[in-house]
Amino acid sequence: MASRDSARETGLVEITPEVLLKAYACGIFPMAESADDPSLYWFEPDMRGLIPLDGFHLPKRLARTVRSDRFEVFVDRDFEAVIDGCAEPAAGRSRTWINQRIRSLYCKLHEIGHCHSVETWRDGKLVGGLYGVRLGRAFFGESMFHRERDASKVALVHLVARMRAGGFALLDTQFVTSHLTGFGAIEVSKRQYNRLLERALEGEADFFALHPDPLPGATALAALANATPDAASKS
Numbered sequence: 001m002a003s004r005d006s007a008r009e010t011g012l013v014e015i016t017p018e019v020l021l022k023a024y025a026c027g028i029f030p031m032a033e034s035a036d037d038p039s040l041y042w043f044e045p046d047m048r049g050l051i052p053l054d055g056f057h058l059p060k061r062l063a064r065t066v067r068s069d070r071f072e073v074f075v076d077r078d079f080e081a082v083i084d085g086c087a088e089p090a091a092g093r094s095r096t097w098i099n100q101r102i103r104s105l106y107c108k109l110h111e112i113g114h115c116h117s118v119e120t121w122r123d124g125k126l127v128g129g130l131y132g133v134r135l136g137r138a139f140f141g142e143s144m145f146h147r148e149r150d151a152s153k154v155a156l157v158h159l160v161a162r163m164r165a166g167g168f169a170l171l172d173t174q175f176v177t178s179h180l181t182g183f184g185a186i187e188v189s190k191r192q193y194n195r196l197l198e199r200a201l202e203g204e205a206d207f208f209a210l211h212p213d214p215l216p217g218a219t220a221l222a223a224l225a226n227a228t229p230d231a232a233s234k235s
Helices: 017-025 060-068 079-087 100-111 151-166 190-200 217-226
Strands: 007-011 029-031 040-043 047-050 072-075 115-122 125-135 138-146 170-174 186-189
Touching: 017 029, 017 100, 017 125, 029 100, 047 190, 060 151, 060 217, 072 151, 079 100, 079 115, 079 125, 079 138, 100 115, 100 125, 115 151, 125 151, 138 151, 151 170, 151 217, 170 190, 186 190
Parallel strands: 138 170
Antiparallel strands: 007 040, 029 040, 047 170, 047 186, 072 115, 115 125, 125 138
């Protein structure tokens, strides 16, 4: 998490979904210190993480996993379960920043069509996925989780495929981790990010451009290979 110096505390002031969308449009996002802390903090990092849609790196081994359809990949099948999965303790992470206020806010955003999950299922069980906020032609990735190897990675591949097919321009990852650098994630300055964001907020993208649900891996890979995104990250 970014340092407290780069955040502004909201305390228990009410944040509505509408306020949250306006914050994203300004390049700001909320996080909690822990699941037990009811306070939220507004973050605006000096360096922002993103995955250039024209620079997404797909390892060959993972491409084979996607094509094999080991996992069934759905969108918005069980959004709340994805948030709960992201809030679970994981290796190297004993606590989570997803508190009840975060969960409630993003579930409300989902209800009004501005927050989506990409989910991986196996044998009828949710085994991984991610969720994030959609606004204009931007997608703001919030969190991801996995209970089986490659489950969250496959979800990310499908997310990028949907974004490229649907005319998105910006995939915001907030921060860059060693995990994300393997997919081509980069850091840009706050000033550059705000330029990219302003452009991405012009017009609308189609998150549901790819069909059917669940989406076959071969269809996702074809979208990655054939689509030509409006790659805001070039500027």
